[in-house]
Amino acid sequence: xxxxxxxxxxxxxxxxxxxxxxxxxxxxxxxxxxxxxxxxxxxxxxxxxxxxxxxxxxxxxxxxxxxxxxxxxxx
Amino acid sequence: xxxxxxxxxxxxxxxxxxxxxxxxxxxxxxxxxxxxxxxxxxxxxxxxxxxxxxxxxxxxxxxxxxxxxxxxxxxxxxxxxxxxxxxxxxxxxxxxxxxxxxxxxxxxxxxxxxxxxxxxxxxxxxxxxxxxxxxxxxxxxxxxxxxxxxxxxxxxxxxxxxxxxxxxxxxxxxxxxxxxxxxxxxxxxxxxxxxxxxxxxxxxxxxxxxxxxxxxxxxxxxxxxxxxxxxxxxxxxxxxxxxxxxxxxxxxxxxxxxxxxxxxxxxxxxxxxxxxxxxxxxxxxxxxxxxxxxxxxxxxxxxxxxxxxxxxxxxxxxxxxxxxxxxxxxxxxxxxxxxxxxxxxxxxxxxxxxxxxxxxxxxxxxxxxxxxxxxxxxxxxxxxxxxxxxxxxxxxxxxxxxxxxxxxxxxxxxxxxxxxxxxxxxxxxxxxxxxxxxxxxxxxxxxxxxxxxxxxxxxxxxxxxxxxxxxxxxxxxxxxxxxxxxxxxxxxxxxxxxxxxxxxxxxxxxxxxxxxxxxxxxxxxxxxxxxxxxxxxxxxxxxxxxxxxxxxxxxxxxxxxxxxxxxxxxxxxxxxxxxxxxxxxxxxxxxxxxxxxxxxxxxxxxxxxxxxxxxxxxxxxxxxxxxxxxxxxxxxxxxxxxxxxxxxxxxxxxxxxxxxxxxxxxxxxxxxxxxxxxxxxxxxxxxxxxxxxxxxxxxxxxxxxxxxxxxxxxxxxxxxxxxxxxxxxxxxxxxxxxxxxxxxxxx
Numbered sequence: 001x002x003x004x005x006x007x008x009x010x011x012x013x014x015x016x017x018x019x020x021x022x023x024x025x026x027x028x029x030x031x032x033x034x035x036x037x038x039x040x041x042x043x044x045x046x047x048x049x050x051x052x053x054x055x056x057x058x059x060x061x062x063x064x065x066x067x068x069x070x071x072x073x074x075x
Numbered sequence: 076x077x078x079x080x081x082x083x084x085x086x087x088x089x090x091x092x093x094x095x096x097x098x099x100x101x102x103x104x105x106x107x108x109x110x111x112x113x114x115x116x117x118x119x120x121x122x123x124x125x126x127x128x129x130x131x132x133x134x135x136x137x138x139x140x141x142x143x144x145x146x147x148x149x150x151x152x153x154x155x156x157x158x159x160x161x162x163x164x165x166x167x168x169x170x171x172x173x174x175x176x177x178x179x180x181x182x183x184x185x186x187x188x189x190x191x192x193x194x195x196x197x198x199x200x201x202x203x204x205x206x207x208x209x210x211x212x213x214x215x216x217x218x219x220x221x222x223x224x225x226x227x228x229x230x231x232x233x234x235x236x237x238x239x240x241x242x243x244x245x246x247x248x249x250x251x252x253x254x255x256x257x258x259x260x261x262x263x264x265x266x267x268x269x270x271x272x273x274x275x276x277x278x279x280x281x282x283x284x285x286x287x288x289x290x291x292x293x294x295x296x297x298x299x300x301x302x303x304x305x306x307x308x309x310x311x312x313x314x315x316x317x318x319x320x321x322x323x324x325x326x327x328x329x330x331x332x333x334x335x336x337x338x339x340x341x342x343x344x345x346x347x348x349x350x351x352x353x354x355x356x357x358x359x360x361x362x363x364x365x366x367x368x369x370x371x372x373x374x375x376x377x378x379x380x381x382x383x384x385x386x387x388x389x390x391x392x393x394x395x396x397x398x399x400x401x402x403x404x405x406x407x408x409x410x411x412x413x414x415x416x417x418x419x420x421x422x423x424x425x426x427x428x429x430x431x432x433x434x435x436x437x438x439x440x441x442x443x444x445x446x447x448x449x450x451x452x453x454x455x456x457x458x459x460x461x462x463x464x465x466x467x468x469x470x471x472x473x474x475x476x477x478x479x480x481x482x483x484x485x486x487x488x489x490x491x492x493x494x495x496x497x498x499x500x501x502x503x504x505x506x507x508x509x510x511x512x513x514x515x516x517x518x519x520x521x522x523x524x525x526x527x528x529x530x531x532x533x534x535x536x537x538x539x540x541x542x543x544x545x546x547x548x549x550x551x552x553x554x555x556x557x558x559x560x561x562x563x564x565x566x567x568x569x570x571x572x573x574x575x576x577x578x579x580x581x582x583x584x585x586x587x588x589x590x591x592x593x594x595x596x597x598x599x600x601x602x603x604x605x606x607x608x609x610x611x612x613x614x615x616x617x618x619x620x621x622x623x624x625x626x627x628x629x630x631x632x633x634x635x636x637x638x639x640x641x642x643x644x645x646x647x648x649x650x651x652x653x654x655x656x657x658x659x660x661x662x663x664x665x666x667x668x669x670x671x672x673x674x675x676x677x678x679x680x681x682x683x684x685x686x687x688x689x690x691x692x693x694x695x696x697x698x699x700x701x702x703x704x705x706x707x708x709x710x711x712x713x714x715x716x717x718x719x720x721x722x723x724x725x726x727x728x729x730x731x732x733x734x735x736x737x738x739x740x741x742x743x744x745x746x747x748x749x750x751x752x753x754x755x756x757x758x759x760x761x762x763x764x765x766x767x768x769x770x771x772x773x774x775x776x777x778x779x780x781x782x783x784x785x786x787x788x789x790x791x792x793x794x795x796x797x798x799x800x801x802x803x804x805x806x807x808x809x810x811x812x813x814x815x816x817x818x819x820x821x822x
Contacts, residue, residue, distance in 0.1 A: 017348075022167045022590075023590050023592075024347075024348065025165055025167060025347055025351065026165075026167060026590065026592050027592060028347075028348060028351035028355075029162050029165055029200070029351065030162060030197070030592060030594070031196070031197050031200070031355060033351070033352055033355055034352075042385050043387075044385065044390070044484055044487065044488060045385070045386070045387050045388070045390035045391050045485055046391075046485075046487075046488035046489060047488060048487065048488045049484060049487050049488070049497070049591055051385070051484065051595055055196050055197050055359075056194065056196065057194050057197055057594065057596075058594070058595040058596075059592065059593070059594055060480075060483075060484050060487075060591070060592075060593050060594075060595055061590075061591060061592050061593075062487070062590075062591045065590055065591065065592065
């Protein structure tokens with residue numbers, strides 16, 4: 001499953017980052033790395049983007065981008 | 076290189092109260108570069124250290140702001156250079172490239188690395204990359220008070236030992252730790268035994284590959300190996316950093332493929348990702364080692380605010396309310412002061428200038444040039460200085476408080492729908508202050524597509540320069556519905572931006588939309604000093620632009636209006652002639668007279684000039700022959716003082732009464748009444764509304780054109796903006812006027 005499939009309040013562990021090039025590097029620069037725990041905190045009022053917690057800070061990204069991040073759910 | 080000019084400026088300012096004693100100071104100068112993440116409090120720290128001594132310029136070749144300051148600290152001259160806020164030294168944004176190039180090529184004596192103590196790990200990721208540059212580093216462990224309050228315990232000693240850098244806890248908002256920070260910096264330069272950044276071990280795989288690549292570089296490019304840190308250079312080549320390859324003219328003839336292949340195979344990843352992982356591993360390891368935080372996390376203030384601010388139902392209404400509040404406040408606070416400035420320039424200042432010109436027996440045309448050209452020009456600049464400052468103050472507050480990122484988050488879906496990025500919202504919002512900085516602000520958008528589309532739509536955001544035009548017309552025709560009419564213009568601009576965005580998305584900008592990855596920083600109260608300095612910087616930029624450019628244009632317009640010299644009727648002046656020629660095109664819009672056409676023409680150069688020109692044309696016509704009684708000089712002074720006091724009182728009152736809706740132009744200003752009365756004779760409410768709609772939409776001013784040219788390196792985007800906006804303005808005014816007539820609203 002991917003990050004976009006997680007619901008608000010759910011957490012996952014990143015297993016793969018499917019994006020390429022600058023997008024991937026930017027995600028990694030922001031701490032979105034394989035093995036990292038990532039939690040969905042909020043969905044924007046209009047349904048997109050989403051707010052996630054990673055490395056103890058808050059990051060926002062679009063669902064489309066979240067779809068490129070594979071996670072396995074942790075409870 | 077680029078710093079030369081700034082040095083000169085500092086030299087001249089030295090006389091004005093600087094602490095440096097002698098011009099040819101024998102003191103040594105050290106250069107400090109300040110680097111750090113966005114939202115790490117870097118700006119606040121720099122403002123707290125250097126304050127008004129900061130000189131703002133641009134990085135060479137680009138329009139990213141460059142701040143520098145020169146000052147003396149305990150016998151050392153320090154040149155402080157503020158680098159753009161970055162998360163990493165990857166070569167993907169202009170800010171990252173600037174930061175990296177400066178550090179690599181200029182090799183400052185010390186880097187101050189501003190680290191947000193409440194967000195240690197991600198901030199340390201940049202620190203790790205800074206260490207690779209093998210320059211002395213002092214870490215400012217900033218926002219330390221907040222970290223302590225949260226119960227975070229940071230072992231700074233352990234941090235110093237692991238990294239080989241001096242760590243100084245600071246709280247820039249309260250000026251805590253700044254002396255220790257500067258002392259540590261001076262100390263590093265003074266004592267050769269001071270700690271030197273450690274080479275962090277990225278794991279044997281990477282290290283051995285690095286050694287192989289390093290040897291290759293040494294034999295193939297010995298001069299580069301001497302000039303740049305070899306280890307860093309090796310990393311960049313392994314990462315296939317095109318920017319470095321291009322800049323250092325390293326061709327592909329190095330035999331590094333084997334080393335890189337081995338690394339790739341072992342990790343099943345590209346080298347960039349392997350390196351990012353290794354660096355983060357260092358940051359994470361160090362954080363684990365030095366940071367103790369309480370098990371139980373309290374619900375933080377940011378989360379509480381976000382429950383409302385990002386709420387599914389309340390998020391957007393709150394956002395709109397915040398925007399409305401900002402505008403209302405901006406307008407009401409600045410209005411009395413703007414009126415006072417207007418009264419001062421058209422009253423006492425003008426009289427004094429007339430008296431002075433009279434003293435030297437200057438010819439009539441000279442007298443007219445000074446009072447109607449120069450003083451009137453200065454007046455038209457000054458009148459809306461308060462509006463611009465107030466607007467900038469609130470925008471800076473939104474940025475500094477962290478709400479701007481939420482605005483982008485809340486709005487992204489909507490912005491994205493018209494092909495924009497949530498971040499496009501920020502330039503758009505700035506556009507309401509002035510389109511020029513807004514165009515420059517589009518560089519926060521990494522992708523050229525986002526950037527170009529945003530820049531094309533920015534001019535539809537009604538800028539501060541259009542405000543004086545609205546104010547005059549609203550005062551003359553809609554005094555009882557002032558707020559509503561004004562609001563409708565702003566909304567119309569936004570609505571049309573949406574329509575145009577959709578059109579552009581399907582035509583000029585077809586294809587995949589770029590990324591949206593943005594930090595939502597914790598809410599913080601910006602420090603007052605920082606707020607004032609930023610507001611002043613931005614306001615000053617406008618003032619300088621206005622002071623020189625608009626003044627020049629005002630004088631030019633005076634020439635156009637008064638030449639050939641001796642024209643009886645303004646209609647026969649050059650501007651009048653052009654206006655007459657253009658008037659028929661405006662006829663279907665309800666204002667097909669040469670006066671309106673000429674004013675619009677002059678407004679192309681800067682939109683607020685529409686008002687000045689109308690003043691020239693209409694008021695001169697109607698006030699002919701009227702003789703004013705000349706008040707004495709002392710009366711003027713007294714009047715200036717008392718009217719200023721009452722202006723300040725009124726604006727304070729307006730702050731308090733913002734929640735209760737107050738009328739924009741409750742009392743009409745006497746001096747402006749002349750123009751208003753004249754306008755009432757020529758326009759009807761319907762044609763007036765069509766006219767201000769036209770002013771809202773027609774081509775961006777010349778300064779915006781120059782900004783677009785500078786940002787994009789081509790006239791292409793301005794050309795497109797010019798064409799579509801003029802067409803749009805004509806169409807909208809046409810619909811309003813003809814539609815209104817059909818509905819029988821008169822005309």
